[in-house]
Amino acid sequence: IIAVHGLNPKSKKNHAEKTWESNGKLWLRDFLPKQLPRARIFLFSYNSKVAIQSSAAGVREQAHVLLDRLRLEREALVQAKLSTTYGSICTSTFGIAFFGTPHRGTHLARVGGVAAKFVRAILGTASNTLLKALSKGSLYALELSANFDKLLENYKYLSFYETLPFKSIGIVVEKESAVLGLPDSREKAVALNADHEEICRFHCDKDDRYQYVSSLIVELANSGTERPLTSCFDESDSTLLAGPLHYYIYEILEIGLQCTNRTGMVPFTRNPGFVGREHTLSQVMERIMPLGKVHSRVALYGLGGGTTSKTQIAIELAHQVHDAHPGVSVFWIHANSISRFRESYNDLIKECDIECPLNDKQDNLRLVKQWLEKQCKRWLLIIDNADQASFFTLDGRQCEKGSTSAMQLQEDSPILQYLPESSYGSILITTRNRAAGVRFVRGVGQNMIEVGTMTKEESRCLIKSALSGDYPTDSDMDELAEMLDYLPLAIMQAASFMEENVLTVNEYMRLHNDSDETRMGLLCEPFETLGRDSETPNALATTLIVSLDHINTKEPNAIDSLSLIAFLDQHHIPTSLMQQKLTKPLDLTKALGTLKAFSLITANGTGQSFSIHRLVQLTVRKWLIIEHEFEDKAIHAMDILAESYPDAKFENWPTCAAYLPHAMSVLKYTPELHGKWLRRRLYLQEGIAFYLWERGRCDEAEALDLLIVEENKKEFGMEHPETLESLASLSSTYCSQNRLLEAEKLDLLVMTTRKRLLGTRNRLTLTSMVNLSSIYRRQCRFSEAEGLILEALEESKSLFGEEHEMTTDIMGHLGKLYLELNRLPEAEALAHKDWTVRKIMYGPGHIWTLSAAETLLDVYIGQKRWAEAKELAVPTLQLLEENIGTEDSETQECRQRLVDIYAGLNDWPNAEQLALQALSIASNKLGPHDWDTLVMKHDLSEVYANWNNIQKAEELENEILEDCLNTFGPDHGYTLFFSALVLKRRGEETEAIQQMVRSIKRLEYSLGPYFNPTKSATYLLQVWCGDDEAVNKLL
Secondary structure (H helix, E strand, O other), X not given: OEEEOOOEOOOOOOHHHHOOEEOOEEHHHHOHHHHOOOOOOEEEOOOOEOXXXXXOOOHHHHHHHHHHHHOOOHHHHHHHHHOHXXXXXXXXXXXXXXXXXXXXXXXXXXXXXXHHHHHHHHHOOOOOOHHHHHEOOOHHHHHHHHHHHOOHHHOEEEEEEEOOOEOOOEOOOOHHHHOOOOOOOOEEEEEEOOOOOOOOOOOOOOOHHHHHHHHHHHHHHHHHHHOOOOEEEXXXXXXXXXXXXXXOOOOOOEEOOOOOOOOOOOOOOOOOOOOOOHHHHHHHHHHXXXXXXOOOEEEEEOOOOOHHHHHHHHHHHHHHHHHHOOOOEEEEEEOOOHHHHHHHHHHHHHHOOOOOOOOOHHHHHHHHHHHHHHOOOOEEEEEEOOOOHHHHOOOHHHHHOOOOOHHHHHHOOOOHHHOOXXXXXXXXXXXXXXXXXXXXXXXXXXXXXXXXXXXXXXXXXXXHHHOOOOOOOHHHHHHHHHHOOOOHHHHHHHHHHHHHHOOOHHHHXXXXXXXXXXXXXXXXXXXXXXXXXXXXXXXXXXXXXXXXXXXXXXXXXXXXXHHHHOOOXXXXXXXXXXXXXXXXXXXXXXXXXXXXHOOOEEEEOOOOEEEEXXXXXXXXXHHHHHOOOHHHHHHHHHHHHHHHOOOOOHHHHHHHHHHHHHHHHHHHHOOOOOHHHHHHHHHHHHHHHHHHHHOOOHHHHHHHHHHHHHHHHHHHOXXXXXXXXXXXXXXXXXXXXXXXXXXXXXXXXXXXXXXXXXXXXXXXXXXXXXXXXXXXXXXXXXHHHHHHHHHXXXXXXXXXXXXXXXXXXXXXXXXXXXXXXXXXHHHHHHHHHHHHHHHHHHOOOOHHHHHHHHHHHHHHHHOOOHHHHHHHHHHHHHHHHHHHOXXXXXXXXXXXXXHHHHHHOOOHHHHHHHHHHHHHHHHHHHOOOOHHHHHHHHHHHHHHHHOOOHHHXXXXXXXXXXXXXXXXXXXXXXXXXXXXXXXXXXXXXXXXXXXXXHHHHHHHHHOOOOOHHHHHHHHHHHHHHOOHHHHHHHO
């Protein structure tokens, strides 16, 4: 640690010591060694008198004195850099602490200068540059500052500045001059409660200012000694020498050029197959022009098919500029790696005969920059494939690691400071990394131009330009482009493969769709394209894998997130799902930001979700295979979905719907599991199946239920609670599919097993009893249903009490049974009780509450209490529309009930309006020939018939019959059913009954006895005949 004092305006003795001393205590000697016992601490004393002095030595000379004695701080470092003799000092210096140092000079230096000149004139003493170095705006101060600025990014700084006025003079060095203004990662600016004289004096080690200052110095010293040192010994004199100087960090780029009056040429010929992208080209041209007037920096970024698409745009732009502006020099720079970057500037120096100082061969970067800035001719610099954000800023984390070797420092340093800046020229970069582009354009957002996927028309043109022979059909080309996500690089790669292997587009698509493994092999196929750098990967997969490797080293959290995303559905991935992976908001934001910057994911709409290209996702999975992490990451993805997939309660339906495609996707990639992981997978599958069943997607639920049952049997045995629960779920699915015999068999098995193992006084057993009684009710086995449900009700009252939700739920089921038995007063009491309790427990808009309300509504309709029915039906329908949607089957059923109520009230306009709405929804959702659509059309015809609009009624009836005849044929159960209804309305009673009997027999044969069409037909026949015995004889 070397302490360098400031000026000595009063020519005091022992100024070097007095600068740091207070009350006889020199803190560098008396306090600091206790905190840094391994440090050697020096005071450097030099002649800093301003007026009366014996030396003309100025800043440079004093700096050389310090360097020689060590084999003044800012100038010493500059001189060390300029001279190889002192190179080791420059490279060994780590940090500097400035106490009130006027980097930009101080206005008080001019006052001191006048007094000093007066004294020197009287005494005849020599002048020096010490005051010049402090004078604001002096040429010497500017030169000194500029030289030091070149070294700023080599060190870390503590900049202490004064906040108290010095005597009557005021603040000597203002904060703006005392602070370098560097990023927080490199400079810490600290305000001290002291004036200019006391800013670096402390009377004891308990002083608050000293404790703060010393802690920062200790921290700086420790971080300096932690960095590795790269050095070697010169055997001739055993003096420690540094390796290559750190100062010039990067050497730049390969440039394809020929030096003529127009310096520089594009290294690639024009691509005759270049298509589309006119809008992008015009955007770039608008921003870089006019050359020679203003300096612009433009970034082409985005996945855009990989490097090729952006490179092709840049090549086309270069040729357009070359042709349209003969006086413009165009330089092409490959920046896919620092070594290519470095080679290119060396080539530029050779090609253009740029004079290079013999003693400074390391300075090629700055040499080229200065050469371009001095050119009075217009130029365009194109930097291709600059994908690393670190090229355009110094990563603060690199600084925290301490010193590195010269080569390491060059590989991790920015190139931004070596890019020329002149109104005569502009710079265009191409990059996959949006963050690199943002830093390059320095916050000018309009100069960021995204290269996205191609349009359908552009894709067709690209395919045509790449294939020989007869062109494929437009539909084939569109299908190929869509399959390849409209990515230019993928399309070119596919076209190259087709040409090499003499394949048609259809043959290629069949091969592509064979399997993930085949698709991955095709994505890895190399091919050649104009404008590709020899060191840049050409296949889409290898191009993306390079990006993944780069991200993995810089932002591991981003790769962790991508390892989850790889197994999800590619569309609408909720950001909330990713929070299960990264719980800290900042970590998640940075991780997703990195993936967006590389265009690996794309934000959707409001930013609550994002999507990923299918081919990118495929490549990530391939990368995980290469890294031997595929199975582990697939299991981890499944586990995250198992943890985050919510219970399919009504209030969770939106989240379940958002997570569903991703949960289904991870299951496709989950390997064979056992033990703990198998149970986790089953847990996820059960949640999915329950949601699918709740939403009426019973076929999908059945497939999962069957799988879960079999896995549970193998893992746990037939009578394990998990197995019995899965059997009960499968039974519920069968019930929803009207497969009542299969459901009955399962529920009977579950109920008897639970009774034996758990007894009747158990909630699970009671649930099984209620489920089985519901099946008996739907099979019209009313006596068995009533006996079983009454038993369950008594047990529940005894076990839980009358007000418990289990008890009231059983009451609701018993109410439905009494409704079907036409025991309406009993049904009303039970349904009203169930509805009231559910309103209190779940709220009026909950699906379970609304279901209870509909049962009560059916009771009112059965009692023809139309006014009360309407009073309940209108808000119930509104709540159903708000909470589960206007098109849901539950909502449609309630809408039909309200049509019946309006008809009962003779409110035909409202009945017509609602019936038309129900018919429109059913027709759009289910199609014109679905059973429910046909029933709703018949309900509308009945409204017209009862409203005495016979013509409209008959028109609708004829439409129904015509649809049925054309779609199903004359002997189909639907055709017979609706023809029976027409005969009945026309008063042909006998014919109507005969036709309905035929309909029931057909429907029972084709659908079974428990499906809605069969049950509706049977119910109407009972109403028409009025005698169950007669109906049984007819059937």
